[in-house]
Amino acid sequence: MNSAVDPLPPVLANPNPVLTRRELRKNGVRVLDGGDQGDAVVACGLVGQVRMDGIHVNFGRRMQVDDLEMEVALDAQVCIKIFLEGFVEASLNGVPMPMPQRTAQGRWQSSAIIVSHENGARLRRRARKGQYLDKMVIGMSREWLQRFSETSESPDTFQALLGGDPGFWQWQPNRKVEFLARQMFDIAARKPPFSAVLLESHTLAIVYEALTAAFGSNPDAVMPPTNLTAAEQQRIYALVQYIDRHSAQELAVTEMANELGASQATLQRLVRKAHHCSLNEFIRNRWLTEARQALLFSNRSISDIAYEAGYVHLSNFTTAFRKHFGYPPSSLRRQTGQAEG
Known part of the structure; x- marks a missing residue:
């Protein structure tokens, strides 16, 4: 191939x-x-x-x-x-x-x-x-x-x-x-x-x-297709694309469900089947991953990145980031030689 x-x-x-x-x-x-x-x-x-x-x-x-x-x-x-x-x-x-x-x-x-x-x-x-x-x-x-x-x-x-x-x-x-x-x-x-x-x-x-x-x-x-039908996988990808097009401050679950042509309950069931977590957890984890990329490959401040990921308070972002990745966001900036601005 x-x-x-x-x-x-x-x-x-x-x-x-x-x-x-x-x-x-x-x-x-x-x-x-x-x-x-x-x-x-x-x-x-x-x-x-x-x-x-x-x-x-x-x-x-x-x-x-x-x-x-x-x-x-x-x-x-x-x-x-x-x-x-x-x-x-x-x-x-x-x-x-x-x-x-x-x-x-x-x-x-x-x-x-x-x-x-x-x-x-x-x-x-x-x-x-x-x-x-x-x-x-x-x-x-x-x-x-x-x-x-x-x-x-x-x-x-x-x-x-x-x-x-x-x-x-x-x-x-x-x-x-x-x-x-x-x-x-x-x-x-x-x-x-x-x-x-x-x-x-x-x-x-x-x-x-x-x-x-x-x-x-x-x-x-990870999106394993072994337990999903082709139609379910297409809906998962549509969900991911919708999340990626919006910031945490813009996304509303009700509007997302309407645009994807599925109820919130259907999206909840599908995400749990594919990723073994709730819809809110899935969305939050994707924004944390985007935040990690921004910390590594941009000069934006940690506070700005935290806000775009949906966190008003920096301390809450730091706690969630450490829980998800096992280390605080500031450690990435130390690796790349960038300081908080």
């Missing part, structure tokens, strides 16, 4: 590879939208790749030059998928892939997932002429990942992933991940001396950030 959005291997002989419907079919892709079944070009773009023992990376920008709807069966794999900017419709076993969003300032806010699926998982993708998606997909063997589970600190969810359980973990790439990923595009294009060393080191740094976000300090990001 090469990508949740484009499962085909890059054409290395051509720095500007093109894909046709005929090539798609030769690679086991089922074209669903009819149209020209000959050599019509459907996508093109620059692609880079990294190959190491037990881990491989494909990344690039794919321009859609013709409408295309497709479905393909994927091999069993664990992979990290980072979507930097752009949009196409894509789903895996009926679960929508989280696409990047535009901020109020017009900046792309990237999205990412870690996926563990069994052999034969179904990827569907629909894109329209002119659409594009800057993306990176890091595939990892479970044997390679096993090396990092030999400590008592490995959480049960990570152990389950290594054991072959299917899972779908959504996480928010931080500024470091976005910087590393975009720099890999530039390195692949310029090919400076020892570029392979740079690409491999960047890959490992991104893998560390992804595993830490999904299985380390943010266990609430």
Whole structure:
């Protein structure tokens, strides 16, 4: 499996590879939208790749030059998928892939997932002429990942992933991940001396950030599909997106339920089924996680970050933060050399 959005291997002989419907079919892709079944070009773009023992990376920008709807069966794999900017419709076993969003300032806010699926998982993708998606997909063997589970600190969810359980973990790439990923595009294009060393080191740094976000300090990001139907997973993702679009001072549960087309009782039941906590706890934990990212990667004061996370009093924020993460928010500022302002 090469990508949740484009499962085909890059054409290395051509720095500007093109894909046709005929090539798609030769690679086991089922074209669903009819149209020209000959050599019509459907996508093109620059692609880079990294190959190491037990881990491989494909990344690039794919321009859609013709409408295309497709479905393909994927091999069993664990992979990290980072979507930097752009949009196409894509789903895996009926679960929508989280696409990047535009901020109020017009900046792309990237999205990412870690996926563990069994052999034969179904990827569907629909894109329209002119659409594009800057993306990176890091595939990892479970044997390679096993090396990092030999400590008592490995959480049960990570152990389950290594054991072959299917899972779908959504996480928010931080500024470091976005910087590393975009720099890999530039390195692949310029090919400076020892570029392979740079690409491999960047890959490992991104893998560390992804595993830490999904299985380390943010266990609430886990969204296992094993006990949820496809419709329930879609509603969970819609709930997460709604929370992420609002600050703690703006969000009202009644308005959220109305916009999502579900009662509060339904949302409560769904969150408890997926995350074993109440709806209010789920919302509070996501804002605490956002607060942690802001403490690490911004110069904003702890008081401002606490207020945006829904806490009027700094002491209440400190207590909740310590309870959730095991350390106070001020310790993160000491690590990054920033002081309270």
